[in-house]
Amino acid sequence: MKSLTKYIIITFGLMVFTSGNAAAQIRVFAQVDSSNDIYVGENFAYHIIIDGENKPGQIDTTPLAKYNPRSAGNRDVSQTSISIINGKTTKKVIKRFVMSYLLTTDCPGRIQLPPVKVTLASRTYQTNPLEVNILKPSTTDQLSLEVKLSEQRCYIGQPVIMTVKFYRYADVRDFQFNIPALHSDTFGVEDLDDSSRRAKEYRVVHKGRDAIVLTFSKVLIPKYPGEIEIGASSVSADVAVGQTQSRDPFFDDFGFFGSRKTYKRFMVSSPPLKLTVLPLPEQGKPPSFYGLIGRFTISASATPTKVYMGDPITLTIKIGGSKFLKPVQWPALEQVPKLTANFKIPSQKSPPTTQDGFKVFTQTIRPTNDKVTEIPPIPLPFFDPDKGKFLVAKSNLIKLEVAPTKILTNAHLEGRDSEPANKEVEVIKKGLSANYENYDEVLCNMSFSPLSAVISPGYIVIWSLPLALLIISAFFKLFARTSPEKQATKRRRSASSRAIRQLKKVSSATQTHKHELLVSVMKQYIGERFDRVAGSLTADDCQEVIVTATQDIETADNYRDIIAECEAAHYTLGQPDINPTRIKKVKQLIHNIEKKKSKK
Numbered sequence: 001m002k003s004l005t006k007y008i009i010i011t012f013g014l015m016v017f018t019s020g021n022a023a024a025q026i027r028v029f030a031q032v033d034s035s036n037d038i039y040v041g042e043n044f045a046y047h048i049i050i051d052g053e054n055k056p057g058q059i060d061t062t063p064l065a066k067y068n069p070r071s072a073g074n075r076d077v078s079q080t081s082i083s084i085i086n087g088k089t090t091k092k093v094i095k096r097f098v099m100s101y102l103l104t105t106d107c108p109g110r111i112q113l114p115p116v117k118v119t120l121a122s123r124t125y126q127t128n129p130l131e132v133n134i135l136k137p138s139t140t141d142q143l144s145l146e147v148k149l150s151e152q153r154c155y156i157g158q159p160v161i162m163t164v165k166f167y168r169y170a171d172v173r174d175f176q177f178n179i180p181a182l183h184s185d186t187f188g189v190e191d192l193d194d195s196s197r198r199a200k201e202y203r204v205v206h207k208g209r210d211a212i213v214l215t216f217s218k219v220l221i222p223k224y225p226g227e228i229e230i231g232a233s234s235v236s237a238d239v240a241v242g243q244t245q246s247r248d249p250f251f252d253d254f255g256f257f258g259s260r261k262t263y264k265r266f267m268v269s270s271p272p273l274k275l276t277v278l279p280l281p282e283q284g285k286p287p288s289f290y291g292l293i294g295r296f297t298i299s300a301s302a303t304p305t306k307v308y309m310g311d312p313i314t315l316t317i318k319i320g321g322s323k324f325l326k327p328v329q330w331p332a333l334e335q336v337p338k339l340t341a342n343f344k345i346p347s348q349k350s351p352p353t354t355q356d357g358f359k360v361f362t363q364t365i366r367p368t369n370d371k372v373t374e375i376p377p378i379p380l381p382f383f384d385p386d387k388g389k390f391l392v393a394k395s396n397l398i399k400l401e402v403a404p405t406k407i408l409t410n411a412h413l414e415g416r417d418s419e420p421a422n423k424e425v426e427v428i429k430k431g432l433s434a435n436y437e438n439y440d441e442v443l444c445n446m447s448f449s450p451l452s453a454v455i456s457p458g459y460i461v462i463w464s465l466p467l468a469l470l471i472i473s474a475f476f477k478l479f480a481r482t483s484p485e486k487q488a489t490k491r492r493r494s495a496s497s498r499a500i501r502q503l504k505k506v507s508s509a510t511q512t513h514k515h516e517l518l519v520s521v522m523k524q525y526i527g528e529r530f531d532r533v534a535g536s537l538t539a540d541d542c543q544e545v546i547v548t549a550t551q552d553i554e555t556a557d558n559y560r561d562i563i564a565e566c567e568a569a570h571y572t573l574g575q576p577d578i579n580p581t582r583i584k585k586v587k588q589l590i591h592n593i594e595k596k597k598s599k600k
Contacts (some may be wrong), residue, residue: 018339026052028125029117032349040136040179041234043102047073049119049126057120061100064116068183072100075540079553083384106231108136114365137236142170144206147233147270149220155278155385158293159324160220161192166235167204167211176235181230181273188221193354208489217498219324219358222277230273235410238263241370248421284390286381288332296328297321298380300395303441309370309405313343317378317395320358328352331378338376338583370404375479488531495528496594503583514578515566522563525590529597539563550596559589 032038033045046069050057053074061069079094113130144167151160162181182189191197201215206213222228242263251507277466280293300317319328330352333345343365352361365375371535377394384391502521509517521532526542527534530549537545543560562582 004018007089010067016286019242021203022382024121025121026125028057028120028127030116030127030130032111032113032130034132036546037135037265038132039236039267040106040108040134041267042176042236043104043178044102045111046101046130048099048101048116049122050099050118051122052095054084054095054097056097056099057118057125059478060117060119061101063114063491064101064103066254067103067105067113068180069101069103070183071587072102074099092488099572104183105134110134135265137265138427139268140239140266141174142239143168143235143237143266143268144211145233145235145270149230149271149273150399151275151385153278154222155280155293155383156222158222158226158383158385159190159322159327160222160275161217161323162220163217164215164233165216167206167238168214169209169211171240172237173263175235177233177235179233181233183219184230186223186228188281190324190326192217192219192502194478219326222275225277228275230275232272233287234267234269236265236267238267241499246266280383281389286390286392288335288379289381289383289390290329292327292329292380292382293385294322294324294382295384295386296380296393297391298378298383298395300398302375302398302400305399306403307367308399308403309367312364313375314399315365315375316357317361318577319361319365319380323356323357325359330361331380333363333365333378336376336378339378343366343375367400367402370402372400372402374399397528407454491528492531495525495588498528499525499590500587503587506578507580507583518578518583519563519566522559522586529593539567546593550593552592552596555592555596558585559593562589 001297005403028050029047031049033047033048039042046064048057056074075098077096077098079096081094083090083092085443103113109134110131113132115129116127117227118125118127121178146163146165146167148163149160150163151158155162156393164177164179166175166177178465201212202212204211204213220595241264242262244260244262264265291393296319298317298319300315302313302315304311304313317331319325319331330349333339345363345365347384350362351357354360375398377397380393380395382391382393502524503518506514506517506521523534523542526537526545530545532541539560542563543556546556546559550556562585
């Protein structure tokens with residue numbers, strides 16, 4: 001009994017020791033990307049690094065709340081190395097997982113980022129505190145920013161359009177917006193329509209000066225009532241302030257005679273805004289109200305209007321009156337008594353479309369009786385913020401002419417003259433002899449013979465054509481080398497040369513499309529070279545494929561980072577330039593991949 005107790009104690013001690021060592025192998029710490037200066041109002045990267053594990057943890061970002069943390073994605077950056085010494089193979093695996101966030105602050109100077117708790121496998125870790133130096137850019141009259149709201153007073157759930165206009169009077173690059181309203185929990189943020197997802201840029205005359213304006217709009221939907229203060233929006237950018245001379249003729253930013261523009265970081269802000277948000281009244285709310293707030297109109301049309309009972313009628317409903325039509329839902333046709341009583345309404349509904357400022361709904365209905373004389377008005381309940389009360393707009397009444405369906409009998413189908421004929425058929429006893437004296441002139445031997453089919457000119461055309469096609473296809477299949485395997489091999493071999501040719505086209509594209517073209521070329525190369533679907537590849541997927549194929553982690557990371565930066569430019573308005581140096585770097589990365597791949 002004592003030996004058993006001793007064994008249990010020893011075993012328990014070993015388990016505690018082993019678990020302690022396993023826990024000690026995992027280390028969690030925080031880092032800030034300080035490779036570039038961090039300015040007031042700009043996003044900067046905050047990384048939580050988990051050493052010893054390649055899975056994400058649960059992070060409590062509450063201590064970072066005042067810096068507005070937003071997830072910037074996670075990455076598994078684990079590494080595997082294999083070494084062979086004296087015939088003995090050793091495999092070493094380094095597990096590491098990075099969880100990234102974007103932080104923003106409006107306070108210049110040195111700030112302290114507090115520790116953050118990370119829960120991993122039922123165990124809680126704490127990161128290290130960090131000190132970050134936040135710089136305040138200078139101001140300049142070469143930049144101007146305007147932020148306006150379509151409403152100063154609204155109701156909960158009412159769409160408010162925020163319009164941002166950024167004016168540039170000088171050469172500007174690498175600009176970055178900080179708009180607090182877009183990251184606030186106070187608002188829901190939507191795009192005005194599909195065309196507003198990207199900013200528009202054009203030349204204007206602003207305050208008597210030639211400028212380039214970049215403008216975009218977002219829809220803010222307030223979630224809570226009260227006086228809402230929207231903090232000042234800002235833009236920081238590198239503005240050209242002069243030129244320097246250099247003897248380096250290969251520098252990408254240099255122009256004629258070795259001159260190079262010099263840039264300095266500046267910031268421009270707009271005044272803070274206030275928005276008064278009122279609660280919706282409960283009095284007079286229609287039972288069918290589903291939260292539509294604004295100013296709306298509804299109209300309807302039908303075709304055809306002269307039909308038989310049961311014939312299909314195409315009912316078209318248009319709803320407009322507001323710039324933001326995304327909340328508009330399908331009209332509740334089933335809740336209109338006169339419509340359901342006299343028409344058959346299918347349960348299937350086609351998706352609506354947006355045309356000329358209207359949301360268009362199309363439905364097929366069928367009259368169920370010939371007493372129907374009209375399509376009743378379709379109601380649209382909404383809350384009018386101008387009048388401060390609920391209203392129900394109705395579409396126009398549509399007149400119909402419905403005729404009873406004609407019942408068809410066998411007599412209608414056979415015709416009126418289809419009476420039975422009771423006449424006796426007269427038989428010509430002489431048969432053909434009544435018209436011909438010599439039967440040989442009429443009768444012909446129609447028996448079939450295979451030999452006659454082979455030598456007959458008509459049959460030769462019929463059987464020789466398919467035979468010729470068969471022979472041609474066999475030769476083409478034999479000599480054309482069109483097997484899927486050969487095509488895939490050819491595609492892999494020509495992937496790099498095709499990518500290099502396409503990169504030359506990126507240089508001549510407009511700046512707004514260079515990022516998309518460069519990402520497309522880089523993903524297409526990985527897809528063709530390694531038999532992947534290019535459209536489904538992410539930046540991390542490309543990095544993983546390159547590491548697996550070449551074991552070149554540096555090249556894989558650089559390849560991934562370029563794709564990630566270009567894709568991020570789609571969501572941020574400060575887009576890094578796609579210059580010849582960057583394109584040359586992509587070419588070099590492709591060359592490195594081909595070189596490492598050919599050695600394996």
